[in-house]
Every structure is written in C-alpha cells, then in structure tokens.
Amino acid sequence: xxxxxxxxxxxxxxxxxxxxxxxxxxxxxxxxxxxxxxxxxxxxxxxxxxxxxxxxxxxxxxxxxxxxxxxxxxxxxxxxxxxxxxxxxxxxxxxxxxxxxxxxxxxxxxxxxxxxxxxxxxxxxxxxxxxxxxxxxxxxxxxxxxxxxxxxxxxxxxxxxxxxxxxxxxxxxxxxxxxxxxxxxxxxxxxxxxxxxxxxxxxxxxxxxxxxxxxxxxxxxxxxxxxxxxxxxxxxxxxxxxxxxxxxxxxxxxxxxxxxxxxxxxxxxxxxxxxxxxxxxxxxxxxxxxxxxxxxxxxxxxxxxxxxxxxxxxxxxxxxxxxxxxxxxxxxxxxxxxxxxxxxxxxxxxxxxxxxxxxxxxxxxxxxxxxxxxxxxxxxxxxxxxxxxxxxxxxxxxxxxxxxxxxxxxxxxxxxxxxxxxxxxxxxxxxxxxxxxxxxxxxxxxxxxxxxxxxxxxxxxxxxxxxxxxxxxxxxxxxxxxxxxxxxxxxxxxxxxxxxxxxxxxxxxxxxxxxxxxxxxxxxxxxxxxxxxxxxxxxxxxxxxxxxxxxxxxxxxxxxxxxxxxxxxxxxxxxxxxxxxxxxxxxxxxxxxxxxxxxxxxxxxxxxxxxxxxxxxxxxxxxxxxxxxxxxxxxxxxxxxxxxxxxxxxxxxxxxxxxxxxxxxxxxxxxxxxxxxxxxxxxxxx
Numbered sequence: 001x002x003x004x005x006x007x008x009x010x011x012x013x014x015x016x017x018x019x020x021x022x023x024x025x026x027x028x029x030x031x032x033x034x035x036x037x038x039x040x041x042x043x044x045x046x047x048x049x050x051x052x053x054x055x056x057x058x059x060x061x062x063x064x065x066x067x068x069x070x071x072x073x074x075x076x077x078x079x080x081x082x083x084x085x086x087x088x089x090x091x092x093x094x095x096x097x098x099x100x101x102x103x104x105x106x107x108x109x110x111x112x113x114x115x116x117x118x119x120x121x122x123x124x125x126x127x128x129x130x131x132x133x134x135x136x137x138x139x140x141x142x143x144x145x146x147x148x149x150x151x152x153x154x155x156x157x158x159x160x161x162x163x164x165x166x167x168x169x170x171x172x173x174x175x176x177x178x179x180x181x182x183x184x185x186x187x188x189x190x191x192x193x194x195x196x197x198x199x200x201x202x203x204x205x206x207x208x209x210x211x212x213x214x215x216x217x218x219x220x221x222x223x224x225x226x227x228x229x230x231x232x233x234x235x236x237x238x239x240x241x242x243x244x245x246x247x248x249x250x251x252x253x254x255x256x257x258x259x260x261x262x263x264x265x266x267x268x269x270x271x272x273x274x275x276x277x278x279x280x281x282x283x284x285x286x287x288x289x290x291x292x293x294x295x296x297x298x299x300x301x302x303x304x305x306x307x308x309x310x311x312x313x314x315x316x317x318x319x320x321x322x323x324x325x326x327x328x329x330x331x332x333x334x335x336x337x338x339x340x341x342x343x344x345x346x347x348x349x350x351x352x353x354x355x356x357x358x359x360x361x362x363x364x365x366x367x368x369x370x371x372x373x374x375x376x377x378x379x380x381x382x383x384x385x386x387x388x389x390x391x392x393x394x395x396x397x398x399x400x401x402x403x404x405x406x407x408x409x410x411x412x413x414x415x416x417x418x419x420x421x422x423x424x425x426x427x428x429x430x431x432x433x434x435x436x437x438x439x440x441x442x443x444x445x446x447x448x449x450x451x452x453x454x455x456x457x458x459x460x461x462x463x464x465x466x467x468x469x470x471x472x473x474x475x476x477x478x479x480x481x482x483x484x485x486x487x488x489x490x491x492x493x494x495x496x497x498x499x500x501x502x503x504x505x506x507x508x509x510x511x512x513x514x515x516x517x518x519x520x521x522x523x524x525x526x527x528x529x530x531x532x533x534x535x536x537x538x539x540x541x542x543x544x545x546x547x548x549x550x551x552x553x554x555x556x557x558x559x560x561x562x563x564x565x566x567x568x569x570x571x572x573x574x575x576x577x578x579x580x581x582x583x584x585x586x587x588x589x590x591x592x593x594x595x596x597x598x599x600x601x602x603x604x605x606x607x608x609x610x611x612x613x614x615x616x617x618x619x620x621x622x623x624x625x626x627x628x629x630x631x632x633x634x635x636x637x638x639x640x641x642x643x644x645x646x647x648x649x650x651x652x653x654x655x656x657x658x659x660x661x662x663x664x665x666x667x668x669x670x671x672x673x674x675x676x677x678x679x680x681x682x683x684x685x686x
Contacts (some may be wrong), residue, residue: 150519
C-alpha cells in the first residue's frame with residue numbers, strides 16, 4: 001500500500017454504507033459551483049438562439065402551437081422555466097385537432113422542443129451533482145470488504161527462537177514492508193504545513209495523526225542518567241478516536257487510544273567499562289561496554305551495547321554512514337498471554353514501572369563532520385586533519401546513547417473511564433478487564449495491541465537518518481543543535497504511519513499468499529470488524545452522499561410543486577373565502593402566452609378556449625396564425641393546402657389579402673369621388 005492505488009477493486013465494498021465520522025474534513029467546492037452557474041447562464045441563451053434560428057429556417061406553419069414554443073424559448077431566462085412552459089403548451093394542445101396531413105404533426109411541433117431544455121437541464125443537474133459534495137471522486141473514503149482479514153497469530157516461544165521457520169520469515173517480510181512504507185509515507189505526508197496533494201497521502205481516512213511536541217519534559221529515568229534534567233522531548237498524541245482518526249467505522253463502539261513518548265539524551269560515559277584491545281597491525285585499541293542492564297538469554301551478558309575504537313586510518317575508510325544499536329524492554333501482564341519480546345532487562349536507574357523502555361545507541365565514529373556539531377546526540381568536536389588542509393571532526397563518543405519511554409492509554413468514551421498510562425501490554429490488559437468494554441470495543445483494543453506489539457510499531461526504527469540527506473561527497477554537512485529532536489519526530493511519524501497501515505491491513509490481509517495461513521479471526525466480533533475498516537482513494541471510486549442527494553431532490557420537488565400548484569391553491573383559497581380574483585386574473589392575463597394570444601388572428605368560426613388559464617387554445621391547433629410582412633405574401637403556399645382541408649380555415653395570407661383588397665377598394669372609391677368633385681368644380685368655373 002505504497003500509494004492509494006494499492007487499494008484494489010476487490011478490496012472495496014461497492015454499495016450503500018453509512019460513514020460514522022461525526023464531521024467531514026472536506027470543504028464545499030464553491031468555486032466549481034460558481035463556474036457551473038456562470039457556464040449555464042452563458043450557454044443557455046446561445047442554445048435558445050440556435051434553436052429558434054433552426055426552427056425559423058423550416059417551412060412556416062400557421063398554427064398557434066408552432067409559434068408558442070418559439071415564444072417560450074425566446075422569453076424565458078432559464079432552461080427549467082422554458083421546459084415548464086413548453087410542457088404546459090404541449091399538454092394544453094393535446095386534444096386539439098389538426099387538418100389533413102398535419103394531424104400527425106402535433107408531437108413534432110409541440111413535444112419535440114421539450115427535449116432541448118430537458119436535456120440541457122439534465123446536463124446541468126449532472127454537472128451540479130458532480131461538482132458538489134453530493135458526489136465526490138477525490139479523496140473518497142471507501143469501506144473495505146474484509147474478505148481476507150485477520151491478525152497475525154501469536155507465536156509460542158519455540159517458534160520465536162527458531163527464527164528460520166516460515167512464520168518468522170513471512171512475519172519479518174511483512175514487518176519490513178510496513179516499516180519501509182512508514183518511512184516513505186511519514187516523510188511525504190507528516191509535518192507538512194498544508195494538506196499534501198501527493199497520491200501517496202491518500203491512503204488513510206486521515207492523512208496524518210496529529211500530536212504535540214514539548215521540549216520541557218523531565219528525564220524519564222533517574223535524573224543522573226540524562227544530559228538534561230528538563231528540556232527533554234515529549235510527543236503526545238492525545239486521544240486518538242478509532243473511528244475518525246484510524247478509520248474503524250463505528251461510533252457506538254469507538255475507543256480512544258493515546259500514545260505518549262518521552263525521550264532524552266543520556267550520559268554516554270555513565271556505567272561503562274573500557275577494555276584495552278590490539279588492532280590488526282598491533283596498534284593499541286580499546287572497547288567500551290555499556291553496563292546498563294543484562295541480557296539473560298545471551299549468557300547473562302551484563303552490558304547492553306559495546307563498540308570498538310578502530311581509530312586508525314579512519315579517513316581512508318571514507319563516509320560509511322550511521323549505524324545504531326537498539327534495545328527494548330516491555331512490561332508484561334499475567335492477564336494477557338503474550339510472549340516476551342524484550343531484548344534486555346534494564347538496571348535499576350532505568351527501570352521505570354509505567355512504560356516500555358528503549359535505548360538507541362547512535363554509532364557515528366565512521367562519519368566525517370565538516371564542522372563541529374553541538375547537538376547532544378550527534379555531538380562531534382574531535383578535530384582531525386584531512387586532505388587539502390581541511391579539518392574534519394569526529395564523534396565525541398563511540399556510541400551516543402538516547403533513551404525513550406513509551407506509554408499508552410485507552411479510554412472508553414461511552415463510560416467516561418480511562419486506564420492509567422502504562423506499557424502497551426499492561427495498558428491493554430487494564431482496558432480489557434477494567435473499562436467495561438463491549439465485545440466490539442474489546443476486539444478493537446486487540447487490533448491496536450497487534451498493531452503496536454506484534455508489528456513492532458515502536459520508536460526503534462531501522463537506521464535511515466534525516467541527517468543522511470545533508471551529506472555531500474562523503475562528508476556530513478553542518479547539523480542544527482536540535483537534530484536529535486528532528487530525528488525522533490521523524491521516527492515517531494513512522495510509528496504512527498505503521499499503526500494506520502496495520503489497521504487497514506487487518507481488513508485487506510498481507511499481500512504475500514504464504515503469509516495468509518498465519519492469520520486468525522478469533523470470533524464473530526473480529527469477523528464483524530473485518531468489514532468496518534475505511535481507507536481512502538482518489539479517482540477510481542465515487543462516493544455519493546445519500547442524505548445530501550435526498551435533501552436536494554426533496555427541496556427541489558417541493559419548490560417545483562409550489563410553482564405548479566400555487567396559482568390553483570390561491571384560486572381555491574379565494575373561492576372558499578368568496579373573495580374577488582382580481583389579483584390572480586391580472587396575473588393570468590399578463591402571462592406570456594395570454595399576451596401572445598392578442599397578436600394572433602383566428603380562423604372562421606373559431607374562438608379562444610381556456611382563456612382563464614396559462615395556455616389559451618383553440619379547437620383546431622392550425623386555425624390561427626401570426627400576421628406576417630407584405631414581402632412574404634408571395635412566398636406562402638397556403639392556397640394549395642386550403643383546398644385539401646376538410647374544414648376551411650382562414651390563414652394569415654388570406655386575412656392579409658382581404659385587408660389589402662378592402663384598402664385598394666377604398667382608395668379607388670376615394671379617387672373616383674375626388675375626380676368627380678374636381679370635374680364639377682371645373683364645370684362651375686367655366
């Protein structure tokens with residue numbers, strides 16, 4: 001799972017599910033909505049103009065119903081209003097009769113224009129849904145199927161000792177893979193000032209688990225062991241909600257999980273033994289032993305680390321990088337049958353009782369520092385001449401020790417109860433036996449200890465120092481005085497990433513087929529937990545907010561119904577109160593199609609019907625027409641069509657002809673009268 005692409009289609013549940021997160025971390029996509037509104041306002045008038053232009057190029061029709069759609073398209077401001085008017089026109093003329101070959105033209109003239117605003121409205125609706133929070137395709141939380149889920153079985157002592165068996169090999173491969181993933185992911189996605197756009201950071205339901213860092217912590221051991229009595233580093237995650245932060249999709253069975261890590265640079269010369277040795281060329285060398293505890297299973301060794309000087313020819317060896325010696329000590333609890341994973345037993349001064357103990361011995365004796373380093377962990381002040389009259393500096397100690405104590409706490413938010421801070425095993429035992437957990441909560445606690453204890457999600461991370469990024473040509477460039485803090489924060493980030501990864505991998509299972517045989521699902525609560533893990537991906541899945549979609553459709557339907565029936569409801573209300581309908585009648589008379597009615601000429605024996613409605617009609621849908629200009633009189637072919645009609649109707653051209661004939665006759669009579677009058681005047685004058 002080095003990226004979100006590793007979530008395969010077979011891992012993801014396709015269907016309806018409820019996201020139990022209390023709040024969403026995503027902001028509304030307001031810019032996209034504004035762009036959509038602007039695009040629709042500009043493109044719809046263009047579409048209307050094109051439609052009217054195309055319809056105007058077709059042979060002219062004399063029907064009122066053929067003119068009404070053009071009027072509606074021309075004078076409406078939105079595709080929704082245009083669609084509504086065209087639908088009302090088509091419905092109002094559904095019983096009108098045509099004549100001759102135009103009987104079958106009703107749907108072509110009336111209903112076909114409806115498709116244009118309808119398709120446009122559907123397109124805008126789809127665009128609105130895709131550009132809003134109703135549908136998301138970027139940073140989508142998905143629910144994993146959990147078909148191959150399980151946790152690694154707990155090995156017995158014999159299995160652990162025989163490190164060459166299949167279990168240990170597969171487990172080591174798996175831990176190595178999530179450790180490397182943690183290094184890459186943590187450096188890309190943690191400690192960023194803003195949300196990262198890298199696909200790498202779209203793997204978990206929360207990109208990073210936040211925590212606080214304080215540099216005023218007391219020494220976690222006996223004060224004489226630390227370089228600083230105060231001023232040490234403490235990293236505290238606070239309460240991590242397993243639902244919102246770790247993606248375990250249950251609110252009623254969620255658990256709060258806390259991790260506190262306190263680290264301090266230690267006195268390198270404390271409780272050490274120096275042994276003189278001889279080098280390969282007979283030169284005098286020495287060895288340092290750190291007597292800070294015992295290793296009972298290694299011949300009762302009374303030291304936890306050792307290092308040889310090997311100072312001769314140091315510069316000729318070049319820059320070989322950093323190495324590290326680590327030790328761990330876990331406190332156990334007899335209530336939980338976990339085998340010990342401790343590597344040593346600390347001496348009394350380090351033996352704290354309320355946490356797990358870790359030693360990190362940094363070996364930097366093979367590193368050439370370009371400048372003196374004042375950082376307590378990387379401290380280097382021993383000068384040594386180098387080539388080209390340069391002076392390099394060596395580490396002040398063969399090993400520079402640093403100690404950490406990790407503490408854990410569980411809380412049951414539904415009972416308002418928490419365990420005391422303790423090591424991972426004692427804290428887990430206290431949670432399972434003292435917090436009155438539900439069966440599902442108990443399974444979640446087991447999943448967390450598996451992520452930390454079984455998968456080694458601890459501060460002891462493989463050596464991959466951030467200081468390596470500032471080396472050049474075999475020489476370590478200058479480091480800040482708080483480099484030890486930077487390195488520990490990086491390790492802490494990697495630990496949190498591994499916990500996130502282990503939760504997701506519980507539902508997905510390890511990628512190695514050979515490792516699947518070592519997975520166990522103890523009971524039905526674990527089985528139910530398998531299908532309750534969320535992950536995150538982008539681009540390959542879409543998440544639809546059903547609540548938002550239902551709300552949008554519901555409110556939209558309510559507005560549409562109010563628009564449709566408001567006039568009728570007002571009339572009904574006034575009728576019940578026996579009030580005058582003046583306001584409603586004025587509203588109807590000023591309607592677009594009522595005003596348009598006044599510009600039309602009716603045929604013989606024809607009259608308007610439904611005059612009190614939004615769409616006035618006639619009995620014959622082709623029996624009226626709009627008066628046209630005189631220059632188009634010769635282009636009309638209505639005379640031939642008139643002969644085919646079973647019922648004669650007056651067309652616009654005939655009305656124009658009658659009017660012109662009357663005008664010409666009137667002019668002729670006036671001309672004759674004027675001529676006669678002129679003749680009489682001439683005769684009288686004579």
